[in-house]
Amino acid sequence: MSRQGRPQDTRKVSGELFSLTYGALVAQLVRDYEKDEEVNQQLDKMGYNIGVRLIEDFFARSQQGRCHDFAQAADVLTKVGFKMFLGVVPTVANWSAKGDEFSLILDQNPLVDFVELPETHQGLLYSNIICGVIRGALEMVQLEVKVWFVQDQLRGSDSTEIRVKFLKKLEDAVPAGED
């Protein structure tokens, strides 16, 4: 992919420490763990821990309030959340009939600039941290979700697609004696 002729993208320059560090982390995990699946899981777990905090930073920076429904959450996640932190707005598509599942389609994935997956690690979900972040962030606004990669451009697919499925609404803890 040639990047000549494009004006200097400040986001790319300032986001480089993050994406390079992420790349080094993935490379280290690949060395540490035997199976790609283990790396994927570790990335998801780390993403979750990051998401749990990141969402507070999100609310601190934006004027967003609570979402009323899952569709609104999808909207805010992509148009505000992704835009704010990764500078891209994924398309929300492929809603399930029940309205409890949707896909995020990413044309561009800022995490993977200059990344190529080696032949021996085709099972690796390089950007799996994103799934964990979404899961952790949404849990803090009481949406229990399952998030997973459907397709990855890094693995040869046409697009990068992440699926988000609503599992259940988490209730606030009820203080003792208030039932």
Added chain:
Amino acid sequence: MSVTTVQAETSQCLFEFLHMEIVSQLQQEAGPDKKGEVQQRLESLGHRVGESLVERTSRDHPRFKNELDAVVFMCKQFWVTAFNKNIDNLKTNHQDTYVLHDNAFRLLQHLSEGNQYREEAQTYLSFACGLLTGALSNVGIKCQVTAEVTKMPACTFQVKVLL
């Protein structure tokens, strides 16, 4: 705040959360009393990142005239790319040692402005030490970097050039 500054700040924030989690995972894996091991791993990670980051940052920069020129670059353009600010003060003995002062190191800013968390703070300097060794090694300067908290959130990075 300009749009680009806002973007730079949110990218910085993302990096900080990632770094925080990496440290947390390393600490969990290593177990208690294994600070040295954790710091070493962070430094190696930082080293790899430093090598790549300096390449990207110095793409349009003319060749370094000498060692000092390269170190000054690390204090300015390189540190700005990494942390959105430059090193505040540089001292050298004109032999083999440089001391870089950061008066408000990004990774210490949310911790403390006094003595609290001083001990824990040391671990948050390791990655940056690696950034420096990696960056400098990539421009032909092999060195050792040790960091020390002076007064939170200020710290120094001592660069000792190896022959």
Added chain:
Amino acid sequence: MTIYNLYIFDRNCSCLYYKEWTRQKEAGIPREEEFKLMYGMIFSLKSLISRLSIISAKEGLVGYTASNYKLHYFETPTGFKFVMNTDTSVGNVQDVLRHIYARIFVEYVVRNPVARPGEHVDSELFAAKLDDYIQDLSFK
């Protein structure tokens, strides 16, 4: 304006932080009990407000006014609850509470690598920044 005290709760009923600047009367019960009472009261009020609401309202509890003090409430979408008591001369302080959340709590607790979610806030930097902000306000 006189600011009496501030409670910060998370959504698991834990009081993460409490600070008082002026307090003339004690509740007469141990601190822990007071925190539980405060949390329970907020919880009940919110529930009553939404059930008794005449119009469908997005926001819920903002606070209440007693004869000699005012309670102000701010909740984040993530369930952090900020409760502040002030004298009755104080108007709407949603922006103050929001500032405490966004510029102090998020900066010095959420972004503090040593502070873990769900734990009591021990950061001295957080306490100092909060104090500065409150002292600043009190002179306006």
